């Protein structure tokens with residue numbers, strides 16, 4: 478894409494210094510460079526960030542391997558001779574490393590082709606316009622910035638009762654893959670991350686116990702959607718400890734024991750904690766620059782500007798919605814705002830309209846307002862729901878589980894939200910996300926000419 482010139486030729490280009498090269502930082506860097514800025518990106522570890530190295534990509538790569546195993550083990554249902562598939566842990570480890578390297582290489586090439594200066598090192602603010610970088614080689618350099626972008630991400634939250642050792646007591650960051658395949662994994666935390674790990678290790682053949690502190694798995698999700706996943710876990714032999722809050726972990730030579738507040742005990746070979754994250758804002762020099770924070774998250778306005786107008790924060794550090802997809806778009810928005818493009822009318826990010834997915838089996842995805850929340854708020858809505866069992870493509874795929882649910886405004890037909898449970902839900906939700914963001918109506922969906930046979934046809938039927 479050609480650069481869009483927004484700077485006056487007689488002025489030197491604005492210097493962006495970006496600390497943290499995850500999806501937020503890299504996306505901001507490429508867009509700012511395209512818009513004519515001078516850009517320096519500081520990353521202490523891997524270009525692409527935790528998203529590529531530690532979170533989204535490796536977790537989804539492992540889930541894809543588990544799904545491939547399940548498909549091959551179900552081969553007889555597709556008219557094939559049955560095969561007995563074994564997990565090759567070393568091959569899996571290599572596959573994950575290969576994907577990470579390929580992603581890092583392509584991102585590094587893109588940044589370099591746009592003239593972004595990449596520094597391997599750790600950055601921190603020493604004043605409102607000054608960033609001190611300690612290169613990984615030990616050399617120290619101070620950069621003068623016109624615009625500073627803080628995009629240092631987050632890391633797993635570890636309670637003081639959890640003796641994390643990376644061997645038997647793990648956080649999500651020790652699991653790609655773990656030192657050995659757990660015989661019996663106890664997962665503490667039943668949010669999106671926790672349930673994905675349950676699915677992943679159950680599909681590899683580990684026995685799995687899930688400690689659920691609330692009354693349902695996925696406490697933030699539509700109860701009807703959560704119930705489908707809960708039933709699927711029970712069908713697959715997952716032990717659910719519902720309403721139990723883990724309080725302590727004991728490690729012995731051959732296993733772990735997790736004690737819960739209601740007296741229940743879970744014994745296993747390994748335990749994995751998935752109970753949220755904390756921002757990487759310590760040692761970032763926020764005080765030195767006068768940047769206000771709350772619980773370690775940088776306080777930002779709707780343009781992602783901090784209390785110091787030329788210092789922005791994006792991604793997990795902004796305390797908005799901790800998703801890689803959101804971090805990327807925030808990075809682009811910052812580049813546009815700092816380069817003056819938002820003088821023209823534009824759309825602010827609306828986090829209530831962000832699509833999200835849970836890569837379990839079946840997949841779960843949603844966007845916009847949920848049916849239960851709309852009822853709780855007393856809003857008038859129309860809800861339509863169609864199961865995948867009506868879909869020819871679902872039968873062809875040998876997987877007709879799940880449904881599409883669309884929430885719309887009964888007066889105008891405008892699509893307000895939706896949930897999809899079933900195969901490829903994470904892909905299909907994009908259609909509803911577009912409808913919600915663009916204010917499309919159910920009639921727009923009904924009158925779109927979708928492919929046949931395709932799972933997307935169910936979206937059109939659910940819109941009727």
Ligand SMILES: Cc1cc2nc3c(=O)[nH]c(=O)nc-3n(C[C@H](O)[C@H](O)[C@H](O)COP(=O)(O)OP(=O)(O)OC[C@H]3O[C@@H](n4cnc5c(N)ncnc54)[C@H](O)[C@@H]3O)c2cc1C
Pocket residue numbers: 496497498499500501502519520521522523525526527528529531532533534536537598599600601628629630631649670757761791792793794798799800801802803804
């Ligand atoms: C297990 C798991 C699975 C996930 N799966 C998904 C998913 O499927 N889809 C999705 O959208 N989101 C997913 N997420 C969330 C997603 O990973 C984060 O929202 C995303 O990584 C945030 O991007 P970021 O740019 O803010 O930070 P990060 O990706 O965390 O990158 C921050 C970077 O900053 C660097 N850094 C930190 N401090 C400094 C410093 N002082 N100097 C230099 N560099 C520094 C770090 O090394 C890191 O590379 C998942 C999270 C977890 C835990």
